[in-house]
Amino acid sequence: MGKRSAPTGRTPFGKVPLVRQGKWPLIVTFLVPPVLLYVFFVVSPYLQAFQISTTDWLGYSADANQVGLANFRSLWHDDYVWNALKNNAILLGLVPVLTIVLGLFFASMLALGGRKGRAGVTGVRGGALYRTVYFFPQVLSVVIIALLWKEVYHPNQGLLSGAVRAVGLPAPTWLGDPATAFWCVLAVMVWSNVGFYVVLFGAAMSAVPKEIYEAVLLDGASRFTTLRRVTLPLLWDTIQVAWVYLAIFALDGFILVQLMTNGGPNFSTDVIGVRMYDTAFGSETKFGYASAIGVVMFFLTLTVAVLSLRVGRRERIEYS
Amino acid sequence: MNRRDILRRTAAAGLLATPAAGLLTGCATGGGGDKNDAATYKGTKSAQNPLGVKEDAPLEVVIFGGGFGEEYAKAHEAMYTEKYPKAKVKHSATQEISKTLQPRFVDGTPPDVVNNSGAGQIDFNGLVSQNAIADLGELLAAPSLDVPGKTVRDTLLPGAVEVGSYDGKFLVLNYTYTAYGIWHSGKLFTERSWEYAKTWDQHIALCKEIKAAGIAPWTYAGLHPRYMSWPVIATAIKLGGPSVATAIDNLEPNAWKSESMRTAADAWHQIVKDKYILDGSSGLDHKQSQTAWCQGKAAFVSCGSWLESEQKDVTPAGFNMTIAPTPSLGSGDKLPFEAIRGTAGEPFMVPAKARNLAGGLEYFRTMLSKKGAQDFTKKVASLTVVAGASEGVDLPYGLNSVVKALDASGANGFNWVYNNYYRKLERNLVDAACGEFFSGRTSPAEFLDQCQKGADSIAQDSSIKKYKRAA
Incomplete structure (x- = not known):
C-alpha cells in the first residue's frame, strides 16, 4: 500500500554511502567533459544570442552596430509578432489540456478499462494492439506527419474532405481558410503527441500497486471515480512533467506550422518560431531582430515551465 | 534520486534544450574578418x-x-x-x-x-x-x-x-x-473549340462557357497566392503603362492604389464573385493546383515559364500547354494585348x-x-x-x-522588380493580401489597402535599404 511521507530527501543514494576513495577522479571524468561540452555548445550560443539581439546584425557580414534595446522596442510594436504570440497562447491553453486528457483517457482504458466478465483489474481487449497503434505518430518524423496531414487536408482529394462529403456536408478548404487552418494544425499537434503520453501514463500506471485498484473496485467505484480519485493523484508527477513538455511544445510548434501552412493563410497560423525563422532565413536577413525574438521566446518558455512546475507542486507519494 | 527527481530534472533539461532550437545564432558574428x-x-x-x-x-x-x-x-x-x-x-x-x-x-x-x-x-x-x-x-x-x-x-x-x-x-x-502569363491546354481548347480571349469581357464570357461545360475556369496556388498577384499587376500595367510598375518598385505613396491597380483589381474580382475558381483552390499549394489543371479540372492557371518542366511528370501526352498574355481591359490600354511580362x-x-x-x-x-x-x-x-x-x-x-509570346510582345514587354528589392513584400505581405482577395474574403479596395499597408511598412522600416529605378 502507498504511504504518505514528507519530502525528506530520503533517496537510495542517501542510504548507500558513496565510495569515498576515488570520488574526485570519478566526478572529473564523468562530469567535467559533459559540462564543458554543454557550456560550449549550448550556453555560449545563448549568451551570444543575447548579445546579437542588441545589434542590427544582418547576418552576411561580420559588421554589426550596437543598437541597445531598439530591437525589443520594435518588437513591442510589431503586429505580426503579437499575432504570432496570440496563436502561441491559444496553443498553450489547448494543446496540453487536450493531449493530457486524451492521453489519460486512453491510458486508463488500456490499463484498467476492461471490467466485464473477469475478476481483477485488466485493460480493454486488444490493448497491446491499441498501444502500438497509438505510438505510430511518435515513430514518424515530424516532417512526414506534416506532409501526411497536408494530403489528408487536401480540399478536393483529401481523406477528410471525402469523409465530410460522404455524409452530405460541404467540406471546408481546411488549411486554405483562416477560419479553419489554425484548428487543423492544432488537431495535428494533439494527434502527433497523444501516443507518446499514452505510453508514458501507461508506464506510470503500471507502477501503481494493483491492490489499490482492486480495493477501489471492491468498494464499487465507477471508472470515472477511479480515474479522478486514484489514478490522477497517483500520476500527478508524470502529468506535471507532461504538462511542462507540452507547454514547451506549444510555444514552439515550428516544424509543423512551417511545413503545413508556413503561417498562412493571412498569418492565421503564424507562431513565434516561424516569425523568427522568417525574419532571419526567410523573407529577410535581420539576424539581430530575429535574435531578439529568440530572447523573448527563451524567457516566455522559461516562465511557462517554471510556473507550471510551481503551480503543480504537491506532496509526494511513495510506495514502500 | 527517485523517479520524481529524475523526471523533474529531465523536464528541466528539456526546458533548456528546446529554446536552443530557437536561438538560432549558434555561430555568431565573432571571428569574421578579412583573413582572405x-x-x-x-x-x-x-x-x-x-x-x-x-x-x-x-x-x-x-x-x-x-x-x-x-x-x-x-x-x-x-x-x-x-x-x-x-x-x-x-x-x-x-x-x-x-x-x-x-x-x-x-x-x-x-x-x-x-x-x-x-x-x-x-x-x-x-x-x-x-x-x-x-x-x-x-x-x-x-x-x-x-x-x-x-x-x-x-x-x-x-x-x-x-x-x-x-x-x-x-x-x-x-x-x-522567364515569361509570366496565363496558361491553358491547347488540346482542351481545340477539342472544345474555345479560343483564348484577348479582352477582359471576352475572358469573362469564356469563363462562363467553360463553367457551363463542367470545368472550373481557374485554379491557383492558394497556399502561395502571390502567383495571382502577377496577372493583376500585369493587367494594371497594360492599362496604365510601365509607370504603374515603377511606382510600385520605388515604393511611391499609394502606388498600389493607383487608378490602374483599382481597375485591374475590380476586373479580377469578377472571377471570384462569379465563382470561376475551382472549389478548394485556396487550400492547394502550387504543385497541387497545377496538377489539378493538368488533369483538366481547371482551364487557366497563372505561372511563369518554368511551369512546363515543373509539371513534366504529371502532364498528359498531347496536353500542349500554352502561355498567353493577360487579356486587355479595353481599347484604352496603353500596351497592346501581346505585351507580356518577361x-x-x-x-x-x-x-x-x-x-x-x-x-x-x-x-x-x-x-x-x-x-x-x-x-x-x-x-x-x-x-x-x-x-x-x-x-x-x-x-x-x-x-x-x-x-512566340515573347517575340510577339517584343518591345512592349514589361517587368517589375519589387520582389527582388523587398522579398518580404511579395513573399509575405502581398501574398497574404492575395489569399484573402482570391478566396473572396476581401473586396478589391480592401485588397489594395492591404498591399499598400505592406508596402508602407517596408517604406517606413529604416533597417531596410531602399532602391529606386528609373521609369
Whole structure:
C-alpha cells in the first residue's frame, strides 16, 4: 500500500554511502567533459544570442552596430509578432489540456478499462494492439506527419474532405481558410503527441500497486471515480512533467506550422518560431531582430515551465 | 534520486534544450574578418584572359538543387575546366542556400559562385546592403567567349542587366529568361473549340462557357497566392503603362492604389464573385493546383515559364500547354494585348569575398557563352538571357509558346522588380493580401489597402535599404 511521507530527501543514494576513495577522479571524468561540452555548445550560443539581439546584425557580414534595446522596442510594436504570440497562447491553453486528457483517457482504458466478465483489474481487449497503434505518430518524423496531414487536408482529394462529403456536408478548404487552418494544425499537434503520453501514463500506471485498484473496485467505484480519485493523484508527477513538455511544445510548434501552412493563410497560423525563422532565413536577413525574438521566446518558455512546475507542486507519494 | 527527481530534472533539461532550437545564432558574428584579403587568386590579364583568372586556382560552385537539377552546372564546370585544365572545381548542390552558406559569409570564406534561388534563397536586399556581392561590371565589359566582336553585355537580352542591378551596379546575374502569363491546354481548347480571349469581357464570357461545360475556369496556388498577384499587376500595367510598375518598385505613396491597380483589381474580382475558381483552390499549394489543371479540372492557371518542366511528370501526352498574355481591359490600354511580362530569373552571384573572384566571373562568362547557354536550354528546357541561344534547339511545346509570346510582345514587354528589392513584400505581405482577395474574403479596395499597408511598412522600416529605378 502507498504511504504518505514528507519530502525528506530520503533517496537510495542517501542510504548507500558513496565510495569515498576515488570520488574526485570519478566526478572529473564523468562530469567535467559533459559540462564543458554543454557550456560550449549550448550556453555560449545563448549568451551570444543575447548579445546579437542588441545589434542590427544582418547576418552576411561580420559588421554589426550596437543598437541597445531598439530591437525589443520594435518588437513591442510589431503586429505580426503579437499575432504570432496570440496563436502561441491559444496553443498553450489547448494543446496540453487536450493531449493530457486524451492521453489519460486512453491510458486508463488500456490499463484498467476492461471490467466485464473477469475478476481483477485488466485493460480493454486488444490493448497491446491499441498501444502500438497509438505510438505510430511518435515513430514518424515530424516532417512526414506534416506532409501526411497536408494530403489528408487536401480540399478536393483529401481523406477528410471525402469523409465530410460522404455524409452530405460541404467540406471546408481546411488549411486554405483562416477560419479553419489554425484548428487543423492544432488537431495535428494533439494527434502527433497523444501516443507518446499514452505510453508514458501507461508506464506510470503500471507502477501503481494493483491492490489499490482492486480495493477501489471492491468498494464499487465507477471508472470515472477511479480515474479522478486514484489514478490522477497517483500520476500527478508524470502529468506535471507532461504538462511542462507540452507547454514547451506549444510555444514552439515550428516544424509543423512551417511545413503545413508556413503561417498562412493571412498569418492565421503564424507562431513565434516561424516569425523568427522568417525574419532571419526567410523573407529577410535581420539576424539581430530575429535574435531578439529568440530572447523573448527563451524567457516566455522559461516562465511557462517554471510556473507550471510551481503551480503543480504537491506532496509526494511513495510506495514502500 | 527517485523517479520524481529524475523526471523533474529531465523536464528541466528539456526546458533548456528546446529554446536552443530557437536561438538560432549558434555561430555568431565573432571571428569574421578579412583573413582572405591576402589570399585572393589573381592571374595576369590578357586578351585571352580578360578577367585575370589564375589558371590553377580552385573554383567552388554552389548550385540550388531545384527544378533545374544540377547536371547543367556540371556541364558548365566541364567547359570551365576545359579552358583551365589545372583548375579544380568543387561542385555542390543544396536546397538550403541561406542556412548552408550564412556562416561562411560571416566567416569571410564564401564559395566563388552561388546560385541563390529557391525557398531558402538569401534575401538580396540584405546581401546588397552588406556589400556581400561582387560587382559584375567587369564581366559585362569582357568580350563574349564565342560571339566574336561582342562584349558579354551585347549578347544579353534587353532587361537582363537592369533586373540584377542595384543603384546602377550590376550585382546579380539572372540567368534564365522567364515569361509570366496565363496558361491553358491547347488540346482542351481545340477539342472544345474555345479560343483564348484577348479582352477582359471576352475572358469573362469564356469563363462562363467553360463553367457551363463542367470545368472550373481557374485554379491557383492558394497556399502561395502571390502567383495571382502577377496577372493583376500585369493587367494594371497594360492599362496604365510601365509607370504603374515603377511606382510600385520605388515604393511611391499609394502606388498600389493607383487608378490602374483599382481597375485591374475590380476586373479580377469578377472571377471570384462569379465563382470561376475551382472549389478548394485556396487550400492547394502550387504543385497541387497545377496538377489539378493538368488533369483538366481547371482551364487557366497563372505561372511563369518554368511551369512546363515543373509539371513534366504529371502532364498528359498531347496536353500542349500554352502561355498567353493577360487579356486587355479595353481599347484604352496603353500596351497592346501581346505585351507580356518577361524577365531574367534564376539568380547567380559571386560573393564579394570569394577567393577566386576572377574565376567566378569567368564561370559566368562560360555560362553566358552561346555554347553554355545552348547546353542549358537543351538540358532543362528553359530560355536563357543570352540572345538567340535557343536558335536551332528543339524546344518542347510549352517553351515554344513562350518564345512566340515573347517575340510577339517584343518591345512592349514589361517587368517589375519589387520582389527582388523587398522579398518580404511579395513573399509575405502581398501574398497574404492575395489569399484573402482570391478566396473572396476581401473586396478589391480592401485588397489594395492591404498591399499598400505592406508596402508602407517596408517604406517606413529604416533597417531596410531602399532602391529606386528609373521609369
